Amino acid sequence: MTTTENLIESLAADARPVRRLWPPFALAGTWLVGFLILAMILTLFTNAWPAMIVRLEGARFAFEIAATFATGITAIIAAFYLSLPDRSRLWLVLPLPTLLGWLGSNGYECYGNWVVYSRHELQWGDTSKCFVFIVGISIPMAVALYLVVRRARPLDASRVMMAGGLGIAALAATLLQFYHPFDVTFVDLAVHMLAVLVVVVAMTASGAGLSRFRPYLIPAKCLPSGSRNSGGF
Amino acid sequence: MNDWRASNGGDEWSGLMARAQDGDAASYRLLLMAITPYLRAIAARHHRELRDAEDSVQEILLTVHAIRHTYDPGRPFKPWLVAIARRRVIDRLRAQGRRRARETFLTPEHETFAAPGTNLYEADFDARALTVAVAQLPDSQRKAVTMLKLEEKSLNEAAAATGMSVAALKVSTHRAVKNLRKLMGRTSENE
Numbered sequence: 001m002t003t004t005e006n007l008i009e010s011l012a013a014d015a016r017p018v019r020r021l022w023p024p025f026a027l028a029g030t031w032l033v034g035f036l037i038l039a040m041i042l043t044l045f046t047n048a049w050p051a052m053i054v055r056l057e058g059a060r061f062a063f064e065i066a067a068t069f070a071t072g073i074t075a076i077i078a079a080f081y082l083s084l085p086d087r088s089r090l091w092l093v094l095p096l097p098t099l100l101g102w103l104g105s106n107g108y109e110c111y112g113n114w115v116v117y118s119r120h121e122l123q124w125g126d127t128s129k130c131f132v133f134i135v136g137i138s139i140p141m142a143v144a145l146y147l148v149v150r151r152a153r154p155l156d157a158s159r160v161m162m163a164g165g166l167g168i169a170a171l172a173a174t175l176l177q178f179y180h181p182f183d184v185t186f187v188d189l190a191v192h193m194l195a196v197l198v199v200v201v202a203m204t205a206s207g208a209g210l211s212r213f214r215p216y217l218i219p220a221k222c223l224p225s226g227s228r229n230s231g232g233f
Numbered sequence: 234m235n236d237w238r239a240s241n242g243g244d245e246w247s248g249l250m251a252r253a254q255d256g257d258a259a260s261y262r263l264l265l266m267a268i269t270p271y272l273r274a275i276a277a278r279h280h281r282e283l284r285d286a287e288d289s290v291q292e293i294l295l296t297v298h299a300i301r302h303t304y305d306p307g308r309p310f311k312p313w314l315v316a317i318a319r320r321r322v323i324d325r326l327r328a329q330g331r332r333r334a335r336e337t338f339l340t341p342e343h344e345t346f347a348a349p350g351t352n353l354y355e356a357d358f359d360a361r362a363l364t365v366a367v368a369q370l371p372d373s374q375r376k377a378v379t380m381l382k383l384e385e386k387s388l389n390e391a392a393a394a395t396g397m398s399v400a401a402l403k404v405s406t407h408r409a410v411k412n413l414r415k416l417m418g419r420t421s422e423n424e
Contacts, residue, residue, distance in 0.1 A: 008266060
């Protein structure tokens with residue numbers, strides 16, 4: 001086993017200049033601006049705005065989509081803050097108020113429509129498309145988030161990915177509203193939430209996997225020969 | 234610097250880390266040397282074994298090295314360092330817990346490896362059986378095998394000690410080994 005003093009000498013010998021990480025708010029802002037640009041291109045290209053503007057006149061829908069979008073934004077910001085070692089874990093709580101607003105609004109809408117439309121709206125065909133939309137849109141967003149977050153080499157990647165997964169799923173659900181021109185039913189709500197849950201769980205699990213594969217993140221030449229360290233970041 | 238909470242080197246360390254991020258190896262070395270006792274104090278609070286504490290310190294130093302670009306010189310250095318230290322100590326404690334939960338410590342009774350050197354009890358048993366078998370051999374064969382095989386004397390030394398010729402010693406040894414094979418085989422069959 002190498003001694004700590006030898007290790008220090010090896011690390012000091014490897015003291016190359018490093019590019020400091022951007023502040024988390026700037027990173028989150030950049031990522032979100034990228035998402036907004038792509039979302040704008042997609043919604044303008046598919047002519048989804050006119051129907052959306054009409055629907056936004058309803059206060060309940062406006063509140064719901066605002067809460068969904070805010071959940072996405074706050075969760076993405078939380079993910080970037082959580083990726084740094086010296087930031088509080090309480091950042092994980094940041095998206096909770098808007099998440100509750102989103103769920104509450106959806107639940108209220110679903111309750112109303114369940115009573116009014118009954119079995120007419122219980123069609124698996126449409127709801128399965130919602131599931132595929134949320135999960136499908138989340139995959140490239142998850143890759144984009146990973147590419148930005150990985151530079152921070154978070155100590156607890158699962159926590160970062162959990163927040164990131166919630167943010168991505170919420171943003172995907174916001175985007176879904178452009179192509180979901182009717183109020184949600186109980187089945188819709190269940191499928192939307194299942195899709196969000198799938199994304200969050202998959203992202204959290206991938207974060208745990210990233211934590212396990214930490215050793216590849218440290219260049220081999222930085223590891224002193226004979227070092228017993230196997231859990232180095 | 235036994236009480237790391239009382240230490241006030243944070244501002245100085247912050248400056249050293251900022252210079253280390255710019256590639257100043259001397260500052261970086263100074264910083265790592267300065268924080269090591271501090272890290273040892275943190276690790277010692279959580280590990281009973283000195284070796285485990287030192288391993289934790291090394292893991293913390295490696296992590297500091299790997300993510301030094303995440304430190305913002307505009308923020309205090311110590312919370313950044315302590316967060317890394319705590320995380321690495323917890324990781325090591327968890328890994329130890331998992332390892333201990335699925336491992337059983339070996340006792341002398343568990344020495345069942347293939348290498349003969351580890352099977353000491355068996356070797357002891359074989360030695361006693363051999364001694365009994367050698368005692369049953371005729372006098373000339375017993376002397377020959379004892380001196381040449383067990384005491385590992387040369388043929389000339391054994392000839393001088395017993396007064397037997399070298400040829401007679403070779404014949405006696407050959408017969409002794411054959412008889413011992415029979416005797417030992419019979420013993421193990423009886424068991």
